[in-house]
Amino acid sequence: MTSSASPTTVAPGHGRWAPLLAVCLGTFMLLLDVSIVNVALPDMATALDASFTGLQWVVDAYALALAALLLLVGSIADAVGRRRTYLVGLAVFVAASLVCGIAPSVGLLVAARFVQGAGAAAMLATTIALLNTAYHGRDLGTAFGIWGATSGAAVAAGPIMGGLLTQGLPWRWIFFVNIPIGLATIVMARRTLSESRLPQRPRIDWAGGGAFTLAAAALTFALVRVAEEGWGSGQTLGALAVCVAALGAFVAVERRVAEPMLDLAMLRRRSFVLVLIAAALLSISAFAGLIYVSIWLQTVLDLGAISAGLVTLPLSGIAFFVAGGLGRMLHGASPRWTVGGGLAIIGVGDLLMLGLDGSSGWAAVLPGLAVIGVGAGIAIPTVVAAAMAAVPRERGGMAAGAVNTGRQLGFAAGIGMLGSIFSARVDALLPGGAEIAHAVTSGGSAAVLAAAPAGSRATLDAAIHSAVGGALGTTFLVAGVLGVIGGAVVALLLREPAAERAAEPVGEGVGARA
Incomplete structure (x- = not known):
């Protein structure tokens, strides 16, 4: 039965939860591809002779496209239809996944990852609107709960699925697996999703x-x-x-x-700006350093892909369970403490990894990753709500799109920023020159050791352990300071929603990113 409040809108001849499944499958795929590549980076480096910068771009191209195109694609979807945009995004994502899987060079792989991210942006920009069209009343609440759980599960599953695929199959299968799932989702979405667009077709910015x-x-x-x-x-x-x-x-x-893509008048609201900054810092502090942890685990500590995925699982797994378990308890709590407090806890988790050195094993990062997971589980579910509460209701959809853009852009920029710190510290701490340091940061520790004289390998191996461990400690120091200071600033300066709504009104225009 549907809710008594309002009927559920489902394409004729299909079960009422079929639209939800079509949306959740696409969401799972696009979020899975943010993190699934991390454990495959060393294999990619070897197969494609990729540099450290190339490895960064394999991750960053996807995140950049997702961040940079989210608001624009949302505008397009409002004009041409959310269902149509979602289907085009799925098709682009599947085609780009195929190209990623067969890419013979890192340059083509990076280009295909950018196109894949563009498809993901089209999917992510339309999911909420599609659910709003398909469900109402209690059914809508249930649908959003399942969709949120799917999002969390995708983030948690990324490292493990990446490990499982790359341990038993070539790394290219982390992309090939998207093809059958994506094609099935396209068929299901065509049959079950109803079209929706704004009543008056807006001009695309x-x-x-x-x-x-x-x-x-x-x-x-x-x-x-x-x-x-x-x-x-x-x-x-x-x-x-x-x-x-x-x-x-x-x-x-x-x-x-x-009809602006982003109403700049919203930036006159201090709370909204603080939430945008917090969203970017959240991604930098919690997630941007994980690709360097993966390189350390697999190429320096010689862990397998599955084992490396399991080491990073506490972060995403705990975040998933904290978000689910505390979600109702934190509903209505001040964003000063949920967003600011969560960000500060993430920073503390980063700082717990300050002591990494040449003698550190994989267990040394577990406490820090677990604490980061707690902070992420508190902050992530509330940061979008905080942004929407800081602006007039008709701008809520635009605010949600802006804060999601801030999160993804923070992740993309954070990979570059923390990567430069990691690379510079390895270069400074590792004797032998920049060429050896560059090879080590690119995941080539085994090749460096194999090329060294047999009598010096033990000494060089110890130096690599010390340099990479120390560089990771410095990297997480910067991430931790950003998290702690950012959390403190948000807790001190973020206004309550009621006070912010009493501020000057936001300018005219169409509101729109659902």
Whole structure:
């Protein structure tokens, strides 16, 4: 039976939960691909002769496309239809997964990952609206609960599924597995999802979307390249200049366009800006360093892919259970303490890994990862609600899209920023020159040891353990400081929703990112 409040809208001839399954399958795939590649990075480095920067881009290209295109694709979906956009996103995601799986070079793999991220953005931007169309009343609450659990399960399952696939099959299967699931989801979505769009077709903010995408890409490029080029290089400074110019163009466009992708008046609200910053810092502090942990576990400590996935499982697993177990208890709690407190706890978890050194084994990171999981489980479910509470109700959908963009962009930028710190510390701590340090950070420790004279291998192996362990400690120091300071600032300065709503009204325009 459907809820008495309002009937559930389902395509004729299908069960009432079939639309939910079609949405959850797509959500599971797109979120799984954020983290599933981490444990496969060493194998990719060997097979494709990828550099440290190349490995960063394999992860970052997907996150960047997802972040930079989310608001623009949301605008497109409002105009052309959410179901149509979701189906196109699924098709793009499946096709790009095939190209990722057969890519003969790291350059093509990175390009395909960007296209895959674009498909994921189209899927993620439409899921909430599709559920709002398909369900009402109690059914809608149930659907959102299952969708949220699916999102958490995807994050938790990423390292384990990646380990299982790469331990028994070539790394390319982490992408091939998307193809049958994606095709089945396309068939199910075509049959069960109903179309929805805004009553009056809005104008798509192409200029604003293009400027924001260019700014995000230029910033991420600068942060990734700085590990090899340095802050004073022409590439880094040029990319930063492009970022600043593109941001200026974005602001100019959004001020003048009739239906902006992002209403800049929302940025006059202190609470909204603080939540956006907190969302970015959350991703940096909690997740951006995990790819370097994976490299350390597999190429320095010689753990298998499944074992490496199990080591990082406490973070995502505990976050999943904390979010589910404390969700009702934290409902209605001040975002000052849920968002700010959760971010500070994440920072404390990072700081617990300060003591990593040459003698550290895999168990040394477990306490820190567990504490990070607790903080993430508290903050992640409440950060979107905090953003929506900080703006007028008609801007709630836009605020949700903006904070999700902030989270993904923080992840993309954090990989570059923390990667430059990790790489620089390995170079500083490891004797033998930059070439050896670069090979080690790229997952080539085994090759470095094999090429060394037999009599010096034990000494070199100890040096690699010490350098990479110390570099990880420094990396998590920076992440921890960002988390603790960010959490404290949010707890001190974030206004209560009621007080924020009493502030100056947000400007006119269409509200819209559901």
